[in-house]
Amino acid sequence: MILSPSTPSFWPSIVAVAAYLLAAVIPPKLVYDDSISKYRADRGIWVALLLGWIGQLTSILVDALSIGQTNDGARFGFAPALSVTIWLVLGVYALESPKLRLPHIRRTLAIFAACTVALAWFFPGQPHLLEGAHWAPLHWLTGFASYGLFGAALLHAAILNQAERQMRSKSATSDSLTLSGPVQAFGMPLLQLESLTFRFVWAGFVMLSLTLVLGALFTPSWRWDHKTVFSILSWLVFATLLIGRARFGWRGRTATRWLIAGSVLLLLAYVGSRFVLEVLLHRNPTD
Numbered sequence: 001m002i003l004s005p006s007t008p009s010f011w012p013s014i015v016a017v018a019a020y021l022l023a024a025v026i027p028p029k030l031v032y033d034d035s036i037s038k039y040r041a042d043r044g045i046w047v048a049l050l051l052g053w054i055g056q057l058t059s060i061l062v063d064a065l066s067i068g069q070t071n072d073g074a075r076f077g078f079a080p081a082l083s084v085t086i087w088l089v090l091g092v093y094a095l096e097s098p099k100l101r102l103p104h105i106r107r108t109l110a111i112f113a114a115c116t117v118a119l120a121w122f123f124p125g126q127p128h129l130l131e132g133a134h135w136a137p138l139h140w141l142t143g144f145a146s147y148g149l150f151g152a153a154l155l156h157a158a159i160l161n162q163a164e165r166q167m168r169s170k171s172a173t174s175d176s177l178t179l180s181g182p183v184q185a186f187g188m189p190l191l192q193l194e195s196l197t198f199r200f201v202w203a204g205f206v207m208l209s210l211t212l213v214l215g216a217l218f219t220p221s222w223r224w225d226h227k228t229v230f231s232i233l234s235w236l237v238f239a240t241l242l243i244g245r246a247r248f249g250w251r252g253r254t255a256t257r258w259l260i261a262g263s264v265l266l267l268l269a270y271v272g273s274r275f276v277l278e279v280l281l282h283r284n285p286t287d
Contacts (some may be wrong), residue, residue: 006066007124008067008115013057013117019052020114024107039054049094049110056087056117063124076264077125078274081144085115086147088157092200094217107160121209122276142207142268147203150238150263157256198245205238208266230269237262 004044005011026045060083062069072143090109213233241258244250250258277283 009059009062009124010121012055012062013121014055016052016055016059016117017114019048019055020110020117023048023052024110026093026116045106045165046094049106052110053087053090054174056083056113059120060084060087075125075127076140076160077123077278078271079120080125081147081271081274083113083120085151086113086116087097088145089151089198093155094150097201098188105155107239109155125274125278139218140212142214143211146204146207146211147266147270149200149207150259153197153200153204153259154263156200157259158189159195160190160197161253161256163193184216194251198242198255201238201242205235208235208238210220223271227273229271230265230272234262234265234269237265 023045026048060080063080086109093105093109208231215228222244237258241250241255241262241263244258245255
């Protein structure tokens with residue numbers, strides 16, 4: 001099924017896509033703010049991002065709450081799951097943007113957000129009835145929260161790796177190889193950025209753990225399938241990462257590799273399995 005203009009979530013998603021694309025193409029322009037004695041991004045960019053973020057949220061809520069729809073129950077699938085994930089990551093980026101002024105990341109996130117919203121037009125998912133599954137909404141909520149938190153952790157890991165590459169760059173001057181260079185460039189001490197990355201990993205791990213427990217105990221349709229297996233494998237990878245961090249001091253590329261591996265497994269768990277069912281096999285998943 002493809003969303004049509006008569007679908008309640010269609011027009012908010014149109015606004016979201018247009019606003020995100022506008023935010024992506026507006027050239028970065030730093031304006032000095034006397035109140036904080038720092039440069040901030042042009043207000044037009046943030047207005048466009050905020051408009052897109054609200055439009056995307058409206059579209060998500062309309063589908064999740066079945067507003068204006070004849071079928072009762074939340075409608076979701078692999079494309080809406082991606083949309084929720086990038087929406088959460090954008091929210092985290094907006095909160096931290098005063099410290100991390102990285103316009104290329106803003107453009108990348110805006111383009112990804114526009115693509116995921118548009119993807120949901122062609123693959124909007126199926127309605128899922130909540131009869132006999134009163135804990136299902138909480139199960140879905142914690143699952144999507146884990147996606148967003150691990151996505152935010154990946155974003156911070158990418159920023160951290162970029163800062164470390166700048167420090168090791170052969171073209172860098174002797175002054176830029178000191179700690180003050182990258183700190184000035186990214187607006188946050190590297191150790192603080194690394195600590196923040198693992199805070200998101202811990203938060204995502206807690207949400208993923210709750211998702212697995214709620215799914216096993218309270219979801220009637222829970223079973224051993226590809227989604228469950230990949231979810232448990234990703235949980236084991238993230239648990240290993242956190243143990244390695246605490247016991248052996250894992251950091252840098254080692255930690256990033258484990259984070260990417262766990263995130264890929266988690267992506268395959270829901271998004272990957274639902275993509276196969278909805279797109280390749282043309283089946284209606286039950287959960």
